[in-house]
Amino acid sequence: MARQNEGNPRTSDKTIGRLSLYRRLLNVLQGEGHRHVFSHQLAGIAGCTAAQVRRDLMAVGYSGSPIHGYEVVRLIESIREFLDAPGGQGVALVGVGNLGKAILAYFTGRRPNLRIVAAFDNDAHKVNRVIHGCHCHAMADLPQVVKKLGIRLAIITVPANAAQEVAEGLSRVGVRGLLNFAPVRLRVPPNVYVEDIDMTMSLEKVAYFARLAGAEKEGKP
Amino acid sequence: MARQNEGNPRTSDKTIGRLSLYRRLLNVLQGEGHRHVFSHQLAGIAGCTAAQVRRDLMAVGYSGSPIHGYEVVRLIESIREFLDAPGGQGVALVGVGNLGKAILAYFTGRRPNLRIVAAFDNDAHKVNRVIHGCHCHAMADLPQVVKKLGIRLAIITVPANAAQEVAEGLSRVGVRGLLNFAPVRLRVPPNVYVEDIDMTMSLEKVAYFARLAGAEKEGKP
DNA sequence: TAGATTGTTAATCGATTAACAATC
DNA sequence: TAGATTGTTAATCGATTAACAATC
Numbered sequence A, B: 001m002a003r004q005n006e007g008n009p010r011t012s013d014k015t016i017g018r019l020s021l022y023r024r025l026l027n028v029l030q031g032e033g034h035r036h037v038f039s040h041q042l043a044g045i046a047g048c049t050a051a052q053v054r055r056d057l058m059a060v061g062y063s064g065s066p067i068h069g070y071e072v073v074r075l076i077e078s079i080r081e082f083l084d085a086p087g088g089q090g091v092a093l094v095g096v097g098n099l100g101k102a103i104l105a106y107f108t109g110r111r112p113n114l115r116i117v118a119a120f121d122n123d124a125h126k127v128n129r130v131i132h133g134c135h136c137h138a139m140a141d142l143p144q145v146v147k148k149l150g151i152r153l154a155i156i157t158v159p160a161n162a163a164q165e166v167a168e169g170l171s172r173v174g175v176r177g178l179l180n181f182a183p184v185r186l187r188v189p190p191n192v193y194v195e196d197i198d199m200t201m202s203l204e205k206v207a208y209f210a211r212l213a214g215a216e217k218e219g220k221p
Numbered sequence C, D: 001t002a003g004a005t006t007g008t009t010a011a012t013c014g015a016t017t018a019a020c021a022a023t024c
Helices: A013-031 A039-046 A050-060 A072-083 A098-107 A139-149 A160-172 A199-217 B013-031 B039-046 B050-060 B072-083 B098-107 B139-149 B160-172 B199-217
Strands: A089-094 A114-121 A134-138 A153-156 A177-180 A193-196 B089-094 B114-121 B134-138 B153-156 B177-180 B193-196
Touching: A013 A039, A013 A050, A013 A072, A013 B199, A039 A050, A050 A072, A072 B199, A089 A098, A089 A139, A089 A160, A089 B199, A098 A114, A098 B098, A098 B199, A114 A139, A114 B199, A134 A139, A139 A160, A153 A160, A153 B199, A160 A177, A177 B199, A193 B199, A199 B013, A199 B072, A199 B089, A199 B098, A199 B114, A199 B153, A199 B177, A199 B193, B013 B039, B013 B050, B013 B072, B039 B050, B050 B072, B089 B098, B089 B139, B089 B160, B098 B114, B114 B139, B134 B139, B139 B160, B153 B160, B160 B177
Parallel strands: A089 A114, A089 A153, A114 A134, A153 A177, A177 A193, B089 B114, B089 B153, B114 B134, B153 B177, B177 B193
Antiparallel strands: none
């Protein structure tokens, strides 16, 4: 599915995801005026175990104290240093349909470090217009724009039958990470990381397990 | 994170997800006129191993043949019987913002068995209007509508600060499965299954691993 | 000091992969 | 029959959990 982290200290896919979650939770805590936080507090709001939080945080290289736990400000800063690229990374969005537009709106102003700096679509009605603060280019201009802006990340929100071609085009011009919403498995070079968000699969999982839970409740095996 | 399948035959979360994927791929194969398929063919397009496909398919209780592999039509039917609720399940969507509207459009006509039958929002401009073919109700009417339509599944696309309250309201009126797009961990009763789609976390993961891949390529440890 | 929490190692758990006899 | 593929069991792998000495 997704390419494994081949770096030496073996920081797993799941740990990276949780670090992103912890940071968001820490920002909320900071807003509420908390100076320090213990692993079990973070675990409580993140929905995992305290041991897991401690192990995850070891990866970022900032140690807590047995008395105060972790200093919120410094922990946020450490996670930032660990996760973020210095100077930020621009993101391209390909496919400005309903979903693409919603995602443009969603990410606008959310993480300044990961800003969608260019959108692409084939539809002449969208090309050269600004949508949720983002300029929409023609697909034909993708190579030039991506190269010019030094874009290395992209979000794919095109229909399923166009996704593979888009992924190949992006890989060719230097994009190294794809967030794919199209319901197909993308075949990309080994140096490109793909993360899939498959809404249909997720909803079907919910339907299955909700039904299972219902059946259990009514006393079935 | 998500509630474990506590049923006896131990059909894992991941297997259920892959079955959903296999079904979609099989539908494409069927459209292309394929009558039979081997585990390694399915594995090739699904991006996993043949052994994994065979093990997953054991769960649905339909056996293939060493000569022809699996019969596409019957396999689709077997997966359908295993995954789907007989008669279909209605889904509620709560929060008709940009993302909610995009999801309404996305699921319209996609899986007839999982149809969004009601949407809810607080905004008076949306209430009592039909959006992407779905009637939008006032939040205050949620309990009555959910009970009347017998809805057991819901998609949450409200802002983060409203999500917990919405989840509790849904749990109270009989909803047993939630697909949550709000970037918070929901606290729900143990008989409610929650699946999270966290777009910010996913994008941050892509950014991290893309950067890692780039660093490796340039010869760093 | 006593005590709760930390970093870190060992034990457990579950899922993936490999292997192989059974089968058509 | 010979051969590729199947269902199924055993081995491997990785992540989670439990345990515990070190620490402030």
